[in-house]
Amino acid sequence: MSLVLAAVCIAIMVVMALALARSFSSPTVYDRILGINMFGTKTVLFIAVVGFLMGRPDFLDIAIVYALINFIGMVAVLRFFEYTAPVE
């Protein structure tokens, strides 16, 4: 079982790396935000899987915080982006 969890863990890290690469080089600024959002949701799953892999799944609280902050950060980015959008 832990073999499967380890494999899943590595695969999620690959997805995270891809999302990070998307946010590094993106055609539009919205793609960057999209990559960052995907990175955030994947880290939530990553923490959950790592908790089970290490045998201490009682740290799922941190995954909840990630989900919360990811959502609030996303809203904040969109909100302040509306203010900053006109580039002189």
Place this chain on the structure above:
Amino acid sequence: MTELIDLVLLAMLALTALKIIFLKDLFAVVMLFGIYSFLSALIFINLDAVDVAFTEASVGAGISSVLMLGTLALTGRTEKENKRSSLLPLLVVTVTGAALIYGTLDMPPFGAANNPVHEHVAPRYIEESPKEVGLPNMVTSVLASYRGFDTLGETVVVFAAAIGVLALLGVRREKTDNVRQSGFTDHYVLRIIAKLVIPLIILFALYVQFHGDFGPGGGFQAGVIAAAAFILYALVYGLPSAFRVVGPKFLQGLASFGVLLYASVGLYSMFKGGQFLDYNKLAVDPLAGQHYGIIIIELGVGITVFAVMLSIYYAFASQTERGNT
């Protein structure tokens, strides 16, 4: 497995830092800084520091990024082309980095159990704190009980920072008769979902506040999460609506109340015949006294951090809304 995860995460962290150096779009810089904080919090989890990861994820990634975004809205989002040569800074950085790397060679190897760090007070904390304080979470016992004086200092520093920000920026209350439309007026889905999510976040903040003795969490984290819920409300529904829910004046009172609550526990224990912040004297049974003391001071920390973070956000957001009409 731990080493592998550590290595991959550190590599991502290094790449993110490199990317931040070369980006000129400050908006992207701040978003990548949010990712940087998230990644470092993942490293903290991997290195067993769950409480620290909790704090970094909520404070570093959440509040810092939001404040930086608010500043960018006022100062413009592109960095101007730098005409100075970057050779000298590069030289300085290389020399300093080489010196530091030379210094690390004298450090004890990473992760060894007999490093000097682990042989001073740490064994006592690990072995005695469950008996002396009676809490399973050693970080909370050290933070609130053994180093309670230090934590009082940190709370006062946070409070002082709020005073500094408010003195520099101030919160302008807009008159109620000419409230501009602010917030996401046309994002109906977002408005409904925010209404649904905010109670959940506040509930979770209360859970973190009172479960911090047994799992990761505590006053600092809970205060920030509760502030994040109200920040979400202010972002979606606009600042004037948020002022009607929690006013800036009320928050200033709340911030000082938290610090006073913390300090009054210390004074009360002196009054009962112990030292300052000596929780053993708070009740007949020392263990119960420790428990009362920790719950009350964590509450004080939580209230102060909540009020400070929210007033700092108010200060920045009212500048932004005023500057962009």
Place this chain on the structure above:
Amino acid sequence: MNFIFDYYNYWVVVFLMMAGFYIVISANNLVKKIVGLNIFQTSVFILYISMGKVSGGTAPILVEGVTQYSNPLPHVLILTAIVVGVATTAVGLSLIVRIKRAYGTVEENEFENTDDAI
């Protein structure tokens, strides 16, 4: 090989520190300087937490049947340092907002052209 595994964590931390330091001394924009300071700060946090790690240990929250815990002391120090760090960041950012209002710019090399009146 063992040598690398003993120290790579510290080396990456030094690299991150220097990345933050480079941003602080070379960037022109004050907001970017604050980001650089924060990167530097976070790398110091990682250094402390790395020192507190014990191989084979687990998080310092008591569970039955485990005797090897990581060192809780660095965790406590860094936990409060993070909160104080964000508080000082907020003060720095509000100074930047005031600078923008007084001088009309947040680029370091443009200050020379304005006089000292606030």
Place this chain on the structure above:
Amino acid sequence: MFILDIVSSALLIAGVFFGLTGAVGLFKFPDFFTRIHAASVTDSVAAILIIGGLLLQTSFDLNTAKLLFILAFLLITSPTASHALAKSARHGGLLCLAETTNKPTDERPHD
């Protein structure tokens, strides 16, 4: 227990598969609105499958409740975030592929 483990592994692997396809779609799809589709749709399926797989490994205690909370929260917020992002992009004047090929003017879409 053996069957539960197999089902759980299958769910986890399926979830990771969807996560990977979403990440590939982030690079392969031609314009922003198709990319957001790839990312968000596979994202929610991956979240359901992976957390479902982990749920089978808990023993119905506090962790189960926390996992369910995470799942519910992700299912509420992540589509909302994608929706808000797409709407902002549309508002900010981003065109989808069909519009850019049919009329190459830069005019802002009225919504």
